Amino acid sequence: MTFRRRSLLKMATVLTLRIPDAAAQPPADLSDCQKVVVKLFGAGLGSLDSYSTGVLVSADGHVLTVASHLVSTGFLTAVTSDGTRYSAETVATEPSMDAALLKLKAESAQQFPCIDLNSAIDPEPGTPVLAWSNMFRVAAGNEPVSVVHGVIAASVPLDAVQGKWKFPLQSSVWLVDAITNNSGAAGGLLTDENGRPVGLIGREIRHSVSGTWVNYAVPLTTLKSAVAAMLAGRRLAAAQPKREEPMLSAKDLTARFGLALMPAVLERTPAWVDAVTPGSTAAQAGIRRGDLVVLVGDSIITSESDARKRLAEFRPGQKIAVTVSRNEQLLELSLTVGTPAAAER
Secondary structure, eight states: OOHHHHHHHHHHHHHHHHHHHHHHSOOOOOHHHHHHEEEEEOOOOTTSOSEEEEEEOSTTOEEEEEOOHHHHHOOEEEEOTTSOEEEEEEEEEEGGGTEEEEEEEOSSOOOOOOOOGGGOOOOOTTOEEEEEEOGGGOOSSSSOOEEEEEEEEEEEEOOEEETTEEOOOOSEEEEESSOOOOTTTTTOEEEETTOOEEEEEOOSEEETTTOOEEOEEEEHHHHHHHHHHHHTTOOOOOOOOOOOOOOOOHHHHHHHHSEEEOOOOSTTOOOBEEEEOTTSHHHHHTOOTTOEEEEETTEEOOSHHHHHHHHTTSOTTOEEEEEEEETTEEEEEEEEOOOHHHHHO
16 A cells, blocks of 8 residues: 555545544534524615614514614615515614614514524623624625624623714623624624524624724623513613712823723723833833732722722822732832823823
8 A cells, every 4th residue: 555545544534533523513504593684774874884784583573683873764674584675663772772673564464583582592701603694785685694603702791982972781791702793783693503592793883991893792681671671662670870980091091100901801801011101100110011910009909990990099199009910929019190291291
């Protein structure tokens, strides 16, 4: 037997050994996911898109989507997976969830394929997911919507902005490790790899502190109560507003101290020092990139937001004892609060 034939035989043996594993876990039939996603078309406003996505949540033709400008401008058209076009009316919106419920206006009574919100799941971080949406208006008729494969990175509260508008969503969201929140994707469906419903894809927004684009979905287990309320013609009970502690923004932190922390991508992102401006008060105190801030004064720091809250309590000219962890040692450093004007010179 020649060397080449032996090599081919080894390759065939390896491939043969892998076949039983693949056969033991056959891919799920995900065609039903395409059937419950609708393409939405309406009136754009300025630079805002004239198209979006929605998910059928009742056999009567109720569609769940985000409470975007399309919902408020009217003249909304929905296109189902078979290419049929329906005019859609807005039943209700729930601003605290950034959710809207639409109703397809069919000429005669018919049953629509839909997801069962009672079957929605809350998967663990690290779970592979699929994002179904009409991003970039790829589908206008009976073409299938786009599918993006990703992984759930975390479940966190959302602190985001869209331009100068503070995002109203009050619930925690799934952060997705994939670029899912594209133009037109808002209102799309997030499922696990077996097609079980997980979340409603959100808008194109940025994190209010780091300025980075956020890829997220609102859990359908959370939206279930909002859908029930909108169908019943009532609002969800308003949450009591929390008294917000003063907090330095990332920009102010750099301006006053010459200090930048790792952006908050998790609910409790540790206060790692990402950068120190040469000649700044942080540099003069001896703080270095890679240090972990563990104490500000006597306050224990468990996250970068803790650090920004505690540092916001001090006035320009005050000295602060800041304890950092470096190379498995705790170092207490003396940090002087600067002024934005002084830091920018």
